[in-house]
Amino acid sequence: MSSRRTMTATEALAMLRRLDDEDSDGGAGTDRDSDVSWSLDSSSSSESDSDNEFIPRRKKSRLDISDPGTDLVPSDNIPGMFLLILLDEGMLKHIRDCTVAEAHRVKEDKIWDMSVEELKAFIGLIYIRGAQGGKGMDLASFWSAEWGCAFFKETMSRNRFQEIMRFLRFDRRETRRTRLQDNKFALMSDVWDRFVQNCIVCYKPGADITVDEQLFPTKSRCSFMQYIANKPDKFGIKFWLAADVDTKYMVNGAPYLGKDETRRPGQRLGDSVVLKMVEPYLGKGRNVTTDNFFTSFELAKALQAKKTSLVGTVNKTRRELPPCVKAQRPLFSTEVLKSGDATLTVYQCKRKKNVCILSTVHTAVGITSGHKSKPETVTYYNKTKVGVDVLDQMARKYSVKAPSRRWPVAVFYNILDLAAINAHILFKKCTNEKVSRRDFITRLASELRSDHISSKATQLVVREPGPGQEQQQMERRRQCQVRRNCKKNKTKETCAKCHKVVCGSCTRKAVFTCVDCA
Incomplete structure (x- = not known):
């Protein structure tokens, strides 16, 4: 029977270092499941016990931006x-x-x-x-x-x-x-498309646009009915909407009809939706704010290539994020990672919950002076995320x-x-x-x-004849030909002017005027 070999202290320390390198979730490493490399931005990170004041940072320049109008x-x-x-x-x-x-x-x-x-x-x-x-x-x-x-x-x-x-x-x-063979929305596509086009033509949005979903409540029978458990009405027709953050004007919209055959193979649904919603407004230096269903590193790169920035929450299960984003941190602490022009802010908002914000607007992230020490990316996201939600709330009122x-x-x-x-x-x-x-x-x-x-x-005729006119009357009753206020009523009366068959509901009595007022 062979005896177990005892490791020396030096060998044990070396083995622990190797294991630490293999299992490390540090911010400076590279995600093994993704080609995105993240590095820790120590100048923007904070701990909960630090006394940070808000330091304004110079943002990326925005070209050709106008006020909404x-x-x-x-x-x-x-x-x-x-x-x-x-x-x-x-x-x-x-x-x-x-x-x-x-x-x-x-x-x-x-x-x-x-x-x-x-x-x-x-x-x-x-x-x-x-x-x-x-x-x-x-x-x-x-x-x-x-x-x-x-x-x-x-x-x-x-x-x-x-x-x-x-x-x-x-x-x-x-x-x-x-x-209907090519378009599930064929019964309304002409009217909806024309309405959206008119909305686009009539208004120029400001610097910030929000893209989100709207569930219009209905239980009508259709093949693209949606059930969303966290919505107040649960059942309805889902629309993708883009809204101007400042005014809540709807600048674009499209219904969700299920699988989109026109989507590029391998492209995420969220990426495809955002690019379609903001397509008329690309290349002008605007910012797009999205939630974690839409936000991804690929979307950020695609928008940045068209002079458009992105700010949004990211699902921590995304493959492009490093494993360290799942780790628990001190309450109200912030850690900022960088990859190219993108910053990833990991903010511990609750004891057992943190939030990840991906931004291509902020080259560096300042920390506010409040007791929660919120990073600048979080406050910016909270300010610009409400466009579609407020629009939907206004519509329901x-x-x-x-x-x-x-x-x-x-x-x-x-x-x-x-x-x-x-x-x-x-x-x-x-x-x-x-x-x-x-x-x-x-x-x-x-x-x-x-x-x-x-x-x-x-259009409603005078029932009583004027001077010199005689009202014609038929021998047998016939259906009313005017039908403004009736359902095929039968009558013997005819109009004194156009001679159409007209019932009592579709006539207008003459207003009599005295000699003094005539």
């Missing part, structure tokens, strides 16, 4: 015009044509019609419903004689509103099957969302919410007028229906 100003500085440059005439005509085509298909006649002015009035009613917090109320209550709102009654009848909602469509049914079993209608509600926010921002930028968002929405809705109210005065 509008690129397109309407001729009239009224709320309705600012919305109609986002929901432009071409988009409204497209929705009108698709809606009328669906009505003709369902009703099997060619009489049903709707003008663009009436569609605007319909949208105005949807906005008022959201501003009054009535998304969960029974629709009939808005037209109730006791509790209803005069705004609704004066604009259109309840039956007409329900009829437009029933036929509301955003694409042509004849070509839908072919388009006066949301036009209402129950619907059709997902295109849910997407249309989201478009209206985002359009109202963007229009409000454009209005304030162009007029310097301080107006609350609720007041802006009510003024907006009133202007949207104004053309329809004016046209109704001429």
Whole structure:
């Protein structure tokens, strides 16, 4: 039986040093699973017991940056015009044509019609419903004689509103099957793409842009429905949004439809999304702030090559990070690692939790003088991360969302919410007028229906004949041909001017004037 060899003290010390070199998680080493090399920046690191004061650092220069502002100003500085440059005439005509085509298909006649002015009035009613917090109320209550709102009654009848909602469509049914083979979002892609393009054209964002996700709550049936456990509503349609940090203006957006066939092989989903969202704004020295789903070293390099910086939290399981980021440190201590122009800040925010911030803005990281000794990268991230979250919060406050079993209608509600926010921002930028968002929405809705109210005065006929005119009456009852406020009512009356068959609901009585006032 062989005896165990006893090591000398020198041999034991040498073996411990070899093991320490092999298992080391020090900041100066290189991650074995990645080609990224990190080195410790001792000048920016701190310990919890150090008395650090905030030292301002010179940041990387930003080229060709302007303050946020509008690129397109309407001729009239009224709320309705600012919305109609986002929901432009071409988009409204497209929705009108698709809606009328669906009505003709369902009703099997060619009489049903709707003008663009009436569609605007319909949208105005949807906005008022959201501003009054009535998304969960029974629709009939808005037209109730006791509790209803005069705004609704004066604009259109309840039956007409329900009829437009029933036929509301955003694409042509004849070509839908072919388009769905290549695009799951085909039922709304034309309207959504045009809306986003108008948002991009009308506004120039400032120095900071936030990219994040939005879950629009709905349980409508669609193939790309998402479930996110940490969201308040759990189920909905997910959108990628980019927002200006200063004003919360939505500068770009796209729906998440599942696997993207156009994504480059090997490219992360987060990298692909961020590059698409900020593509119109690259090369201008702006900064992009993201959370740990999007942030990666590859994304930082790709943006830096296009004169755009990145600040964001990083998941500690990323292969490009050194193992030392998982180690526990003294509370409120900071360690800064560098790799090229990128800095990685590891801040111990809680006793058992630290946060990693990747930044290509800060060449060196200063430490604040507060009791938590927060590094400059953390405070900068906290200030610029809120763009999309606040935008989503604003949209929910006066949301036009209402129950619907059709997902295109849910997407249309989201478009209206985002359009109202963007229009409000454009209005304030162009007029310097301080107006609350609720007041802006009510003024907006009133202007949207104004053309329809004016046209109704001429389209709704006079029931009582004027001097020298005789009202024609048929021998048998026929269906009303005007159908503005009815559902195929039968009548014997005809219009004294156009001679259409018209029921009592679709007529306007003459206003009598005395001789003294004539």
